[in-house]
Amino acid sequence: MTITPVESIMATNPEHARLPVDPEFHYGAAFANGQYCDITKATVPLLDLGFNQADAAYDVVSVSKGYFFRLEDHLDRFDSACEKFLLTNPYSRQETIDILSELVRLSGTREAYVWWAVTRGLLRDSTRRTDPASYDHAFYAYAVPYKFISNDEQRARGIDVYVSKRYIRIPSKAVDPTAKNFHWMDLKLSLFEAGAAGKEWSVLCDQDGYLTEAPGTNLFIVKNGQVFTPGTGCLEGITRKSALELSRELGYPTWAAKVHVEQLYDADEAFMTSTAGGIMPINTADGHVLGGADGPGAITTRLHNLYWEKRWAGWHGTPVNYQRQRTA
Ligand SMILES: Cc1ncc(COP(=O)(O)O)c(C=O)c1O
CATH class of the missing domain: 3.30.470.10 (Aminotransferase class 4, branched-chain amino acid transferase, N-terminal domain)
Known part of the structure; x- marks a missing residue:
């Protein structure tokens, strides 16, 4: 596939x-x-x-x-x-x-x-x-x-991410990341750090090296047929919620729990999720080729394709009212 x-x-x-x-x-x-x-x-x-x-x-x-x-x-x-x-x-x-x-x-x-x-x-x-x-x-x-924040070409080959060495995600006790907010400086500067390192996306950990999220996206890893996403320190993304539901629908156990950066390096597959990009496969993390082979993993590919297939069939859809409603 x-x-x-x-x-x-x-x-x-x-x-x-x-x-x-x-x-x-x-x-x-x-x-x-x-x-x-x-x-x-x-x-x-x-x-x-x-x-x-x-x-x-x-x-x-x-x-x-x-x-x-x-x-x-x-x-x-x-x-x-x-x-x-x-x-x-x-x-x-x-x-x-x-x-x-x-x-x-x-x-x-x-x-x-x-x-x-x-x-x-x-x-x-x-x-x-x-x-x-x-x-x-x-x-x-x-x-x-x-x-799309990642194009077809990037999603087809998988994205090369860089785990920030310089920044951590703003701690939850400073700004609650579950409340979607304008505090983007850590996310933004880590993107520039990734760019300077020749990578196309950044990932932020907390102060103990556990994954939090990435600029505009949530993070997932897949290991031994199980799907993991950080449980805290991040926005509770709506695409994340969809990816968890789809994983369960396909029979993969899911976990919203602490995920250490070393688990990312050692993952079989990984991906990011966002309203602005859907499910976005990760190819490498700090040069570690996930699953030992280039390209999106099989589970990520199934989730990616199912996400759009179901959306286009009306899954969780509310029709836009294209009749004129009001003028302010
Ligand atoms: C910091 C952050 N994390 C995660 C996400 C993904 O959330 P959603 O899937 O609801 O778009 C976003 C979306 O903009 C975000 O800004």
Whole structure:
């Protein structure tokens, strides 16, 4: 079995094609400051604390063939992130769904990447910083055509990752990684470190050498037919959840537990998961060729292909409402 070239299928099969779109929304549609607009024109006030203090919760859901994937799971995770960060979404769940749906409709996308955030917004009275109620929380969202963070070629051959020597993932007691947040500097700088080492992706451990996650992705290893993912220190990814479900469906035992970096080097297979890329095989980790042979492993390949096969058949799908809903 080989890795299905899903990116090229999406680009060529009419079932995935973009709908007619107003040229204004060619690059995508945004919702900011209570208005829908061209994404290239959307602005954030400089005093919004989401912008200048990374004080926000966010989430990203994908759309394929005109269906949101696991929308309720993403909304639940977002609500929980807001609760953990003492943020209040100014919009109800239904209003949030309507805005996300309207953004997809405006951008004419049937394959979309849909992002939204609630920021701390503006502080009304600078002497009342200790009171969470003294901030006007703000909501932003956008929908753009779906872009893979790893392309067909990378997924077909497997990605060469670099385990950061310089950075650890920000500890959970500093910023809770289960609440999706804007603290990306450790992830970002580790990517540049990996690039300088000639690798295409980075992996971050905790201070004791246990795997946490990677920039924009969760991590998995496969050993002796069993599937392992770090249980703590990472975002509880929705694609991770899907990969765990699919593994069980295929009869592979799964574990969400501590995974040491040495277990990655010694793994039969490994892969990353993300809304922005699905299931992404790892080929080497710090030069260790996983499973002793180049290319994605058999279990990773099955999971990769099943993930897209099921999604395209409507698995956990919520249809986007392509009828005009509201104007802000
Ligand atoms: C830090 C981090 N970990 C993991 C993930 C994967 O999560 P999901 O599968 O929900 O996209 C993301 C997604 O952006 C992320 O930012």
